[in-house]
Amino acid sequence: QVQLQQSGPGLVKPSQTLSLTCAISGDSVSSNSAAWNWIRQSPSRGLEWLGRTYYRSKWFNDYAESVKSRLTIKPDTSKNQFSLQLNYVTPEDTAVYYCSRDVGAFDFWGQGTQVTVSS
Amino acid sequence: DIQVTQSPSSLSASVGDRVTITCRASQKIVNKNLNWYQQKPGKAPDLLIYAESTLQSGVPSRFSGSASGTDYTLTISNLQPEDFATYYCQQNYHTPLTFGGGTKVESK
Numbered sequence: 001q002v003q004l005q006q007s008g009p010g011l012v013k014p015s016q017t018l019s020l021t022c023a024i025s026g027d028s029v030s031s032n033s034a035a036w037n038w039i040r041q042s043p044s045r046g047l048e049w050l051g052r053t054y055y056r057s058k059w060f061n062d063y064a065e066s067v068k069s070r071l072t073i074k075p076d077t078s079k080n081q082f083s084l085q086l087n088y089v090t091p092e093d094t095a096v097y098y099c100s101r102d103v104g105a106f107d108f109w110g111q112g113t114q115v116t117v118s119s
Numbered sequence: 120d121i122q123v124t125q126s127p128s129s130l131s132a133s134v135g136d137r138v139t140i141t142c143r144a145s146q147k148i149v150n151k152n153l154n155w156y157q158q159k160p161g162k163a164p165d166l167l168i169y170a171e172s173t174l175q176s177g178v179p180s181r182f183s184g185s186a187s188g189t190d191y192t193l194t195i196s197n198l199q200p201e202d203f204a205t206y207y208c209q210q211n212y213h214t215p216l217t218f219g220g221g222t223k224v225e226s227k
Contacts, residue, residue, distance in 0.1 A: 037216075047164070047207060047218035064215045098163055104170065104211060105154040109163035 002026035004099050006110040012093075012117050018086040022099030022110050029075045029082055030055045035102040038073060038084045041112075042095035052102065053082055089117045121145055121210050123153075125219030131227040138195040140222045142208035147189055152212035155184055155193045158205045158221075167206075168193065198224075 008020035022036070029036055035054035041047050051063035053073045063071050072085040086093060094117045099110040122145040132138050142153070151171040156164035166175045168184040171191060181196045195202055203226055208219040 046220050047209075049214075049216040049218070062214045100163075102211070102216075104152070105166050105175075106156070106164070106209070107166045107169075107175070109165075112163050 002101060002108040004101065004108055004110040006097070006099055006113050008113055008115075010114055010116060012089050012115060013119050014090055014117055015088055018084070018089050018093065018097075018115060018117075020084045020097055020099070020113055020115075021081055022083070023079070023081040024101075025080075027101065029053075029080050030077055032056060033103060036073075036075070036082045037100045037102050037106065039098045039100055039106070040095040041098070044092075045095070048095075050084070050086075091117050093117050120215055121148065121213055121217055123208050123210050123217055123219045125208055125222055127222060128220060129223040129225060131225050132198050133227045134198055134200055136198045138198055138202075138224060140193040140206055140208075140224075142191040142193075142219050144189040144191070144210060148210050148212045150212065151186070152210060153184075153186065153191050154209045154211060155182075156207045156209065157202075158207065164207060195224075 003025045005023045012018045035052045037052040038050040051073050053061050053075050070087045075082045096112045096114050098112050100106040101108045124143045153171050155168040157167050158164040171186045172184040183194045185192045205221045205223045207221050
């Protein structure tokens with residue numbers, strides 16, 4: 001059974017960097033058949049896909065245009081996890097953030113992290 | 120970007136009812152890359168149906184999915200108390216991956 005365990009702060013100040021980590025058990029971040037995603041949810045934006053990292057003989061990333069200039073998603077093969085780093089956050093980045101495995105559909109999700117951007 | 124427009128945004132139903140939720144894509148989604156999720160308050164979404172019509176393991180057979188052109192339908196036959204939740208469609212064909220706006224199924 002795949003499990004995704006999220007960690008990271010719930011409060012971030014405006015203009016600072018949001019960092020979250022998703023630890024994987026039951027699968028590998030280097031899997032050739034999965035992609036590892038970050039998704040957020042807020043009342044104003046609904047469910048919003050942010051981006052993903054995946055390995056197909058080499059590492060690839062895809063990002064949503066809305067956050068592309070501020071977002072980095074990185075795998076960590078030594079710890080079997082992946083991370084999100086969102087720079088220069090504003091109150092509009094306040095949301096519940098989820099990590100998820102994609103095998104053609106998002107079949108496993110992390111528990112979610114409520115992130116509030118406020119001074 | 121492929122937009123997926125879900126309707127209705129909410130509905131009221133009773134236990135035993137048949138419920139239909141529709142998702143319309145802004146362009147054709149190839150290879151059946153359309154999925155459905157159920158979400159309950161305070162929880163992450165759960166995968167219900169993938170590839171338009173295939174039930175995820177453990178999902179009751181009262182849930183079904185179908186497609187016609189760019190229209191996709193989730194049907195819940197014989198609605199049960201545990202089915203009151205919000206449902207989302209999602210296209211997995213082309214980045215950015217996108218979700219519908221959700222349909223909240225409430226008790227009448």
